Amino acid sequence: MAALLKQSARLGLSGRHGQVFCRLPWALSFQRYMFNANKKILVEMDKSTGVALMKMANPPVNLLNLETLTEFAISMEKLELDKDCKGLILTSSLSKVFTAGLDIMEMCGKSPEHVTEFWRAVQEMWLKLYGSNLVTIAAINGFSPGAGCLMALACDYRIMADNVKYSIGLNETQLGIVAPFWLVTRELRPSLFS
Numbered sequence: 001m002a003a004l005l006k007q008s009a010r011l012g013l014s015g016r017h018g019q020v021f022c023r024l025p026w027a028l029s030f031q032r033y034m035f036n037a038n039k040k041i042l043v044e045m046d047k048s049t050g051v052a053l054m055k056m057a058n059p060p061v062n063l064l065n066l067e068t069l070t071e072f073a074i075s076m077e078k079l080e081l082d083k084d085c086k087g088l089i090l091t092s093s094l095s096k097v098f099t100a101g102l103d104i105m106e107m108c109g110k111s112p113e114h115v116t117e118f119w120r121a122v123q124e125m126w127l128k129l130y131g132s133n134l135v136t137i138a139a140i141n142g143f144s145p146g147a148g149c150l151m152a153l154a155c156d157y158r159i160m161a162d163n164v165k166y167s168i169g170l171n172e173t174q175l176g177i178v179a180p181f182w183l184v185t186r187e188l189r190p191s192l193f194s
């Protein structure tokens, strides 16, 4: 853990008073670019370090709906195509929520076609993170239930803000949601299928 924190400090991440935050000076912008400004997924890429900071910015709780998941997948594709990008820090722009997970309303009273499209986007999000060539770090700076936990698990490293109030876990069965087979076979119980 100490080594991981040192690594994250080198990348510009610090943990203090229950917060994980990033020092990102705005000078030297020629080495830095942003995309998706004013959207739900903000990306700041620092060419001098090769590290991209991706912040979920969908208040009040960073729900992962179809729009956000699609934006996330497109952002990942752009970073994968950037030869200067070596690592990714995934975090939240909100003060106490990493993400509240999947937007339940995307599965409630919707057509089978919509639900299929939504779950395809969920799978795509996981594939993009789990299969990424970048070094991926989840900087979990708040509550992280359900798909928030899934996102964190799909990263290479996870660092969580030191605050006892924040929880993380796979609570989907409490909501009547069964973990999809592609996830169970690859991440949750791989030993059963190897």
Ligand SMILES: CCCCC/C=C/C(=O)SCCNC(=O)CCNC(=O)[C@H](O)C(C)(C)COP(=O)(O)OP(=O)(O)OC[C@H]1O[C@@H](n2cnc3c(N)ncnc32)[C@H](O)[C@@H]1OP(=O)(O)O
Binding pocket: 060, 061, 063, 097, 099, 100, 101, 102, 103, 104, 105, 143, 145, 146, 147, 148, 150, 170, 171, 172, 175, 177, 178, 179, 180, 183
């Ligand atoms: C292994 C398989 C994984 C893949 C399957 C994944 C499934 C999931 O992700 S299911 C979703 C799991 N998430 C939850 O159970 C989160 C429930 N939410 C919370 O616990 C809290 O909202 C919080 C701790 C994240 C934040 O609390 P707080 O700051 O007090 O905010 P509110 O509870 O007042 O929420 C604001 C607003 O957002 C609505 N909301 C919260 N979560 C969801 C959600 N997952 N889907 C849809 N809507 C959600 C909440 O109802 C409030 O709405 P309003 O009352 O209209 O303001």
